[in-house]
Amino acid sequence: MSKITALFAGLIFGLGLLLSGMTNPSKVLGFLDLAGNWDPSLALVMVGAIGAALLPMQWARRHDKSLLDQPMQLPTKRALDQPLIAGSLLFGVGWGIAGICPGPGLALLTQGYWQGWLFVAAMIAGMLIFKALESRRHS
DSSP states (O other), rough: HHHHHHHHHHHHHHHHHHHTTTTOOOHHHHHHHSSSSOOOOOHHHHHHHHHHHHHHHHHHTOOBBBSOBBBBBOOOOOOHHHHHHHHHHHHHHHHHSSSHHHHHHHHHHHHHHHHHHHHHHHHHHHHHHHHHHHHHHHH
């Protein structure tokens, strides 16, 4: 049941990305272009997403189990460390160059754009590099 729920949530998220235009890299780059023809629509989508998540997150913090009786898995680490800052910088630079982040990148796969395939391949390569570096750091 939890896999069906996760699939349903992912489909709703992807549909929201498509309907809001956030799978269009030029729309995302328009949001990041503060000195040019700035497009604030991504900020409105973000505010809407934060607003929609507020009550469920408050509920989740007060419970040990989900509605499907699964253990609640919320992040516990709150410190800003070097890996988090470096990863955030890399993510931001990549987002600024490509205009694509993971959710829209996966949604682009369904639309047949070669940029989506290139992005997802680069994302997987980055994950594998991270995994190799982390295993070396901890061994």
